Amino acid sequence: MRAYRYLYEQMVRRELRQKYKGSALGVAYYLVNPLVLTAAYALMFTYVLPYDRVEDYPLFLLIGIAVWLFFSQSLLAAATSLIDQSALVRKVRFPREIIPAAVVSVQFVIFGVLVGLLVPLAVIVRGTLDPALLLLPVLLALLGVFVLGIGLALAVLHAYFRDVAPILSAILFPWFLVTPIFFRPTDFPGQDKLPWLGEALRWGNPVAPFIESVREVLFFGRFPELGVIAYVVVAAALALGLGRALFRRMERELAVVL
C-alpha cells in the first residue's frame, strides 16, 4: 500500500486540476455554492420561517452547510468513482481503495479551504478564540474518516448495484432537511409538541453530532459535550471499519462487474 502513495497523490492532484480547469471561476467556484446556499437559507429562515434563536445566524448556517456539503458531495463523488475509473480497474492491478479515497480527499481539501476561511471569520464575529478551537483539527479529521468509510462502501456497492448512486441522491435532500443545519436540535419552536423529536434529530442522524461538535467549537467557542465527542469518535471508527471490510470483500470481482 505504501508503494502506491505516489499514485494516490497523482489521482488527487489530477482530480483537483481537472475540476478547476473545467470552470471559468476556478477554485472560487467551490466557495460560491456554500455562499449561495447560505444566502438563500438565511433569507428563508430569517424572514419567511424565522428561526430567531441564534445570533449571527448566517455564520451559524454557513458552518452547518460547509459540513453538509463536504459530506454529501464526497458521497456522491465516491459512489460513482470506481465506474468513472473503470478503464483503470479493468486493466491494471493496484489497490482500488485509492480511487474513492482520492475522490474524498479532493472534497476534503476543498472543505479545508472553506474552513480555513471560516475560522478567522468566526473568531472575529463571534470572539471564539478559545482553547476549544484546538479540538477543531481533530473533529475535522474524524469527519474525514467517517466520510471516507461510507464513501468506500458506496463506491463498491454502486459498482455492483447501479441504483445505489441514484438512491443516494434521492435520499440526500430529505436527509439535508432533517439534519440540524439551520436549527439546533436542542432549541426549536415545535419541541414542546413533539418532545422526542429533538433527541431523535440529535442522535438518530450520524451527521448531526459532527455538525454539532464543529459548531460548538467554531461558533460557540466551547468544548462539545462528552457524549457528542464519544459519538463522533465511534461513528468515524465504525464507518471506516465497516466500509473497508465491505470494500475488501467485494473488490475482488470489480474488474468483472465494471
Next chain:
Amino acid sequence: MSASVTAGEVVLEEASRAFEVRADPARTLKELFIGRARSHASGPPPIHALRDVSLRVAPGEAIGVMGRNGAGKTSTLRVLSGIVPLDSGRAECGGRIVSLLEVGAGFGRDFTGRENIHLNAALHGLSRAEVEARLEPVVAFSELGHFIDVPVRTYSSGMFVRLGFSIAAHLDADVMLIDEVLAVGDEAFQRKCLTRVRELMEGGMTLVLVSHDAGTIEAVCERVIVLDEGRIAFDGPTVEGVAAYRRLLEESAGSAVRS
C-alpha cells in the same frame, strides 16, 4: 501474494474461471430484492474461460500463448496479473508484474504523454523519484518527440503502443504480460520492442506473450502453450507449438466447412 513463488516465477495450478454472460453485467438493488431469481434463471450459460489450467514458468523464461479467439488467452493474462480472481485453483506471479493488456489502457485522455508516464508508472507502484529517474529513457525509447507533451487523445493507436510499451519496458518488471498489442506498432518499432524484451529477459525478466503471429512468438519464446476452450492443448517447444496451433486452426476451419 504469498511468498511461495520467487521473483519472476509464474504459477497456475488447476486454475478455473467462468464468466457469466449478460448483456448488462451490473445488477441493481431493486433486482436483488425482488427480481433476482428470474434474471438468474434466464440468459445463456456461463463461459468457462479457464478449466483446470496448470502451468509453471521459470524466472527468465519466455512463453508464448496461442489459441483461437475465446480460447482463454486474455483470461490467462488477467488472472496472472491479479485483475480477475479465480473460481478455484491458484494463480501467482512473483515480484513486480507489468501488464500491457490493451492499447492505451491506464491512460488519461486529456493528459499529455509525459503526465501519463507518471500515472502509468504510479499505477505499478513506483514512487515519484523512481518515475522521474525513468522519464528521459522512456521518452527517448518511445520516439514520440514533441508529441510527448501533447494530450494523448490526439495520438494514433501506433503512438499509444509506443508510449505504453516504452513505459512497461522501463518499470523493472519481474514478469511482463503482453496481450497482442505489439502488432499495432510498425515493423521497425516491433523489432525494437522485441530486442528490448530480449535484453530484459537476459536481466531475468519472465515474459508471457499472447499473440496470433508466429513470427513474433518465434522471435522471443522458446516455449509455447496452445489454449483451446479454456484448456491447455499443447505445452512445449515453440516450433511444435506453432504447428499445433496451425493444426487447431485447420481442424476448426474444416469442421466449419463440413457443418
